[in-house]
Amino acid sequence: MKKLILGIFLLFSVLSFSRYVERCRVISDNTCVSLESGKKFNFSGYPFASSGYGNVYRVYFEGNGHRNLYFTGAAYLYMKH
8 A cells, every 4th residue: 555655646746847838939049928827937048049939839848936947848839920
């Protein structure tokens, strides 16, 4: 029983590290704004340097809060005018 509870705890803790923003519009080389909540997400480095400003992505990342997040990937959705 202890192993089952420990396994469930570890599973949920691993799943909670990876987060994503469903629709995030790029506003600078390292920042995007959620179209649902309006919150700005700042990433370490410049993950959007090669993307055009205004493009909307589903963004995957790790970290807490909204600053210095670790960018893990993105899927292009569309261009917002």
